[in-house]
Amino acid sequence: MKAFTILLRRELGLAWGKGGGPLLALAFYACVVTLLPLASGRAPERLAVLAPGIAWLALALAALLSLERLFERDYEDGALDLLALGPASLEAVAFAKCLAHWLAAGAPLALAAPVAAVALGASPIIIPLLFLCALAGGLAFSFLGGLGASLALGSKRGGLLVAVIVLPLYAPPVIFGAGALDALAGGLPWLTGLVLLLAYSVATVALCPLAMAAACRNALD
């Protein structure tokens, strides 16, 4: 447990400190949210319909792009070898990395998502739900993204490869979250979507570390 706390602190330090930290993810998020209305036209009634979906999907992209080098750094400088030999299992290492990414990027993005949605013209009643969806979905985005990053270890073309691996896996959480938001906007019961999203996130948190550890062991062989 002590090893895990130290590990988590190290990862958090890296995620917050190095290379811009959450600011970079937030800046990317702001860029995407700015460019989308430029592409789809600025008619307010049209934007208002699209706003929750845009804010939600851009979250997935921002989470994905900020974690492609989650394992690569440690793999290249040999730290991953040391971590594999250390007291904490590779599963715990992977868990700590993804959790730190969620705390450093997922949580700030969850705060930014409602702002973006309302700025685009969505009704303010979606603010609490969008925040909850972004928090819960962010977990799934971080852990699935970490899985993609660990599988792509050692390849020459990281970013695009991770995106191609991970984005299809993002389909269920994107659907569940968008479904809940859509239902709320349409005055329908929205709890099902949120519960399904939570269930999916919990499952990824439980299962992805196993796959990530297997992928890291494979890369370190």
Place this chain on the structure above:
Amino acid sequence: MGARTPHHWFDFLANPERFMAFSRWAAPVLGGLAVVLGVAGLVLTFAVPEDYQQGDTVRMMFIHVPAAVMSMFVYLCLGIASFLALVFRHALADAAAQACAPLGAAFTVLALATGSLWGRPMWGTWWQWDARMTSVLVLLLFYLGYLALRSALDDETKAARAAAILALVGLINLPIVKFSVEWWNTLHQGSSTLFAAPENRLPAVYLWPWALMSLAYLAAFGALWLVRIRALVWRRKARALALRQAEG
């Protein structure tokens, strides 16, 4: 597992030499079977009467539905082969996984393309964000991810294991994708009336071409799969041989 006497088809085929001996005649037999069944199926496809609602386009079904079934069946094969390759570190299982992924992607593309061609006259649109079509599209993305990962890593054994992990993750995810897309579709008041599925109440006259074409697709997949596995086994042998020669 080598020394045991084979008492199961998997044990039997797990031995590379026995597999090569078996596939040597099984591949052409399956290929011939595919041609015969395919020709018979196509003849029947064009011989059946027009559907009272769909007209001539009902013939599309016999090309399209088996391709859609195969796209999922091949992913199942990919998942099982990847599991065997990962757990038993069996080279032949890995070759089987590597060999079937492009075939599965091809079946998926065929299903999407024929579905789109069928949709145009039937629903007046090339594409509907309908539950089934969407999940088949995501399936294609899974295949593409597998192929991309497999070709992105230089080290063959590492690429094989990483791709196998991804294939298993995809296998777990596919039912969830299917469920989520269906859930999403009911929410959006989907096109379920458009999909008053013809195969749900398939008249007997359409059953024969459908069954023949399905078996033809299955046999063709079996033949191509075996041929591709054989080619991979040979390629690995040739590489090992070249390596040994280079080492002197």
